[in-house]
Amino acid sequence: MQTIVPPAINSLLYMVIFGTLIGSQIADMEGFRYIEYIVPGIIMMSVITNSYGNVVASFYSTKFQRNVEELLVSPVHNLFILAGYVAGGVLRGFAVGCLVAVVSLLFTELTIHSLWQTFSIMLLTSILFSLGGFINAVYAKSFDDISIIPNFVLTPLTYLGGIFYSIRLLPEFWQGVSLLNPVLYMINGFRQGVLGESDISLGVAYAVICAFIGLFGFWAMKLLNQGVGLKD
Amino acid sequence: MQALSIQQLRKQYKNGFEAVRGIDLTVEPGDFFALLGPNGAGKSTTIGIICGLINKTSGAVQVFGHDIDRAPDAAKRQLGLVPQEFNFNVFEPIRDVVINQAGYYGIGRVKAKARTEHYLRQLGLWDKRGASAQELSGGMKRRLMIARALVHEPQVLILDEPTAGVDIEIRRAMWTFLQTINKEAGITIILTTHYLEEAESLCNNVAIINQGKIVEQGRVSELLGRASAETFVLDVSTPITGALTIPDYRVSVLSDQQLEIEVARGQGLNALFESLSAANVQVDSLRNKTNRLEEFFIRLVK
Numbered sequence: 001m002q003t004i005v006p007p008a009i010n011s012l013l014y015m016v017i018f019g020t021l022i023g024s025q026i027a028d029m030e031g032f033r034y035i036e037y038i039v040p041g042i043i044m045m046s047v048i049t050n051s052y053g054n055v056v057a058s059f060y061s062t063k064f065q066r067n068v069e070e071l072l073v074s075p076v077h078n079l080f081i082l083a084g085y086v087a088g089g090v091l092r093g094f095a096v097g098c099l100v101a102v103v104s105l106l107f108t109e110l111t112i113h114s115l116w117q118t119f120s121i122m123l124l125t126s127i128l129f130s131l132g133g134f135i136n137a138v139y140a141k142s143f144d145d146i147s148i149i150p151n152f153v154l155t156p157l158t159y160l161g162g163i164f165y166s167i168r169l170l171p172e173f174w175q176g177v178s179l180l181n182p183v184l185y186m187i188n189g190f191r192q193g194v195l196g197e198s199d200i201s202l203g204v205a206y207a208v209i210c211a212f213i214g215l216f217g218f219w220a221m222k223l224l225n226q227g228v229g230l231k232d
Numbered sequence: 233m234q235a236l237s238i239q240q241l242r243k244q245y246k247n248g249f250e251a252v253r254g255i256d257l258t259v260e261p262g263d264f265f266a267l268l269g270p271n272g273a274g275k276s277t278t279i280g281i282i283c284g285l286i287n288k289t290s291g292a293v294q295v296f297g298h299d300i301d302r303a304p305d306a307a308k309r310q311l312g313l314v315p316q317e318f319n320f321n322v323f324e325p326i327r328d329v330v331i332n333q334a335g336y337y338g339i340g341r342v343k344a345k346a347r348t349e350h351y352l353r354q355l356g357l358w359d360k361r362g363a364s365a366q367e368l369s370g371g372m373k374r375r376l377m378i379a380r381a382l383v384h385e386p387q388v389l390i391l392d393e394p395t396a397g398v399d400i401e402i403r404r405a406m407w408t409f410l411q412t413i414n415k416e417a418g419i420t421i422i423l424t425t426h427y428l429e430e431a432e433s434l435c436n437n438v439a440i441i442n443q444g445k446i447v448e449q450g451r452v453s454e455l456l457g458r459a460s461a462e463t464f465v466l467d468v469s470t471p472i473t474g475a476l477t478i479p480d481y482r483v484s485v486l487s488d489q490q491l492e493i494e495v496a497r498g499q500g501l502n503a504l505f506e507s508l509s510a511a512n513v514q515v516d517s518l519r520n521k522t523n524r525l526e527e528f529f530i531r532l533v534k
């Protein structure tokens with residue numbers, strides 16, 4: 001409970017402040033009321049930060065308490081170790097994401113355009129960020145190291161990934177720069193699943209997310225197989 | 233086939249320090265084996281490599297013929313490890329700690345529960361099954377680690393200083409337990425310890441490691457036989473005044489009521505007592521200065 005409620009409260013605040021208070025002063029975005037437009041982004045933000053946060057914290061503390069050694073001495077395959085942590089991150093991401101979605105019903109109607117698309121983008125995104133959290137935990141040598149990436153990389157990328165605005169509002173140059181941000185594809189892919197409207201093409205969104213999953217998955221397995229941060 | 237075989241094992245840590253420098257070691261099945269060495273000798277490093285916790289730099293290790301590089305799973309199934317440092321999730325009930333460990337070896341839930349109960353009872357922890365590890369005393373945590381190491385019923389049990397910080401009564405109980413599983417279940421036991429008395433009374437074979445190298449290896453009895461001299465401390469009731477010379481023995485006077493005498497191998501004590509009687513020295517008591525293995529050990533690693 002204490003792990004999924006606080007993040008939901010966070011999102012609630014976003015919806016109150018940006019959605020209702022400020023949003024009421026803002027014109028429609030891409031033909032949707034502002035609150036409607038930002039809710040999918042806020043859901044995704046909570047999925048991303050919670051998947052990542054769950055895995056980075058749980059794997060780091062396993063390392064820190066040394067009980068990761070219980071796994072290392074046993075014949076459990078590295079792929080299963082990784083899959084276990086990712087599954088934990090996905091579950092947490094989903095739990096918070098669903099709670100945030102429920103909370104958003106207080107502010108707007110949530111009619112989902114494509115359930116399949118919404119679900120698959122959310123799943124793939126939480127897998128990706130769970131992998132990211134795992135990699136972060138492998139390299140982390142102190143508790144500070146597990147908050148640096150979330151604070152200095154993840155948060156800016158999500159904020160700049162078009163949670164609160166459509167990149168079509170940006171000057172052309174910054175639109176181009178935004179396209180380099182992988183989080184943009186996740187948020188827009190998800191938003192399109194909900195609203196049926198997006199800044200980018202859906203195929204590109206899936207391709208980008210899957211490519212990153214492949215990359216991070218490969219990276220995480222390599223770290224585990226080599227025992228980086230664990231066996232050296 | 234050997235229970236454990238190590239060839240030219242080396243480990244250089246990332247900071248450049250060479251903790252293990254070409255170790256060769258074999259342990260026969262069913263043996264009770266001690267790995268002795270001073271702090272920092274490389275015992276835990278060697279054990280960590282055997283059990284898959286530390287990457288080696290070079291060399292090879294086989295556990296019952298299974299090479300840890302080529303057949304890591306088979307090797308790991310034969311091994312149970314009781315590490316030097318506590319390494320469990322301190323918030324989890326201890327019964328779950330053991331059950332989960334069984335799960336990592338693919339043991340089904342029902343069997344895992346039965347075995348957990350069996351080993352927790354044997355180690356006197358069943359009453360504590362619902363407690364978390366942080367609620368256990370140091371000695372209980374050690375025993376929990378033994379239960380956890382045995383739950384998949386390995387052929388080889390490796391214990392890294394299992395009795396450090398354990399009181400005498402529990403230490404003896406642990407010795408009896410280890411001797412029993414060694415004799416009755418035929419489990420090969422390898423342990424490191426700083427209590428040489430422990431090695432002397434438990435183990436058949438011993439290897440002495442110093443600065444990453446094996447400096448001596450053999451049967452405990454044989455090594456003890458090789459110890460060239462033994463030092464005794466004598467308490468005397470009549471204060472010694474003036475010089476005391478006892479032919480053939482090296483004597484040092486510690487205080488006017490205490491003597492230290494070095495007795496060479498095969499020399500015996502009769503002549504010593506004759507000389508002491510002749511010098512009118514009344515001996516109240518006699519004891520070893522250190523135990524014999526300890527003396528041997530100290531001489532080797534000096």
Ligand SMILES: Nc1ncnc2c1ncn2[C@@H]1O[C@H](COP(=O)(O)OP(=O)(O)OP(=O)(O)O)[C@@H](O)[C@H]1O
Pocket residue numbers: 232245246247249250251269270271272273274275276277278316
């Ligand atoms: N991760 C590490 N990085 C660098 N050096 C290390 C590391 N771990 C151990 N060492 C060094 O390697 C040497 C051997 O350490 P090890 O823990 O194997 O000794 P030990 O024989 O188990 O000692 P003790 O009896 O104190 O437990 C020590 O000098 C230690 O400082």
Ligand SMILES: [Mg+2]
Pocket residue numbers: 275276277316392
């Ligand atoms: Mg050690």
